[in-house]
Amino acid sequence: MWQETISLPFPYDFTSAFRRLQMDSLQAVDAENHQLYVPLRLDGEKIIVDVRAEGTRQAPRFMIASENDQRKKDILHQISDIFGLDTDLAIIDQFFQQTDLAHLFQLYPSTPVIREFDLFGSLMKTIIHQQLNMSFAQVLTNRFVKNFGEYYHDVWFYPTPETVASIPYQTLRDLQFSQRKAEYVIDTAQLIVDEKLDLEALQHQSDDEVMTRLQKIRGIGAWTAQNWLMFALGRRDLFPQADIGIQNAVKYYLDRDRKPKVDEILERSKHWKPYRSFAAITLWRSIEEQ
Numbered sequence: 001m002w003q004e005t006i007s008l009p010f011p012y013d014f015t016s017a018f019r020r021l022q023m024d025s026l027q028a029v030d031a032e033n034h035q036l037y038v039p040l041r042l043d044g045e046k047i048i049v050d051v052r053a054e055g056t057r058q059a060p061r062f063m064i065a066s067e068n069d070q071r072k073k074d075i076l077h078q079i080s081d082i083f084g085l086d087t088d089l090a091i092i093d094q095f096f097q098q099t100d101l102a103h104l105f106q107l108y109p110s111t112p113v114i115r116e117f118d119l120f121g122s123l124m125k126t127i128i129h130q131q132l133n134m135s136f137a138q139v140l141t142n143r144f145v146k147n148f149g150e151y152y153h154d155v156w157f158y159p160t161p162e163t164v165a166s167i168p169y170q171t172l173r174d175l176q177f178s179q180r181k182a183e184y185v186i187d188t189a190q191l192i193v194d195e196k197l198d199l200e201a202l203q204h205q206s207d208d209e210v211m212t213r214l215q216k217i218r219g220i221g222a223w224t225a226q227n228w229l230m231f232a233l234g235r236r237d238l239f240p241q242a243d244i245g246i247q248n249a250v251k252y253y254l255d256r257d258r259k260p261k262v263d264e265i266l267e268r269s270k271h272w273k274p275y276r277s278f279a280a281i282t283l284w285r286s287i288e289e290q
Helices: 014-021 072-083 089-096 102-107 119-129 134-148 161-165 169-173 179-193 207-214 222-231 244-253 262-272 276-288
Strands: 002-007 028-030 035-042 045-055 060-066 150-152 155-157
Touching: 002 072, 014 028, 014 035, 014 045, 014 276, 035 072, 035 155, 045 072, 045 150, 060 072, 089 102, 089 276, 102 276, 119 134, 119 179, 119 222, 161 179, 169 179, 207 222, 244 262, 244 276, 262 276
Parallel strands: none
Antiparallel strands: 002 060, 028 035, 035 045, 045 060, 150 155
């Protein structure tokens, strides 16, 4: 068992980060005590990482611990990437003070973008969530993971592509998946098994290249591709302008009588480059914490 402490030289609102993580009932998270057990797969090996945060927003510290001694360097690298521990949020806060989101970033400063723990799991979750309200999307995701994933040391792991590709469509239909969504989930997993889709390789491609590749897959549109880029790959300049939550947040922030049109939001978001992912997460936070 080892433990490493990382003190950040910039502000980081870990309280809001853990609170948002707790919105996913599959997470082994204690938001009140700022602790999370992260399920990692490294070369197929299942590893549990204990992540805790202490201190204040202005002087945050992360304690990272695991029983896996052989992969310590890899684990620390993964956790740093997932939690964005090398992204100076003070620079991002300062950037937005020069934009029309200045007041929003004063209300909700130093909000990190936390990545999903698994590339394939993130894609499955995003496909399941598309065009559903949050509560039912979470119900379906829970059923999917608890029926086909692995419960290891009290932590849920998403199923592997091989497992998902072998699921009959009717089995997902019996869990209240639509026929099309069952096909999207299983067929996408089959592409990975057949080596026609390489999620690891997409990490080394540009945002536009990833968008183009993913949208060639039946059942994956712009919203799914944008969210996967943001939450699986941690890209900094993604903005899902068609997201209902984003539209509602912009409407509320701008004190509008109606939700702004998608092209209007997209035009406005051009002024938030190259940090539009942080604009998105802060806008979402603003309505989640109302």
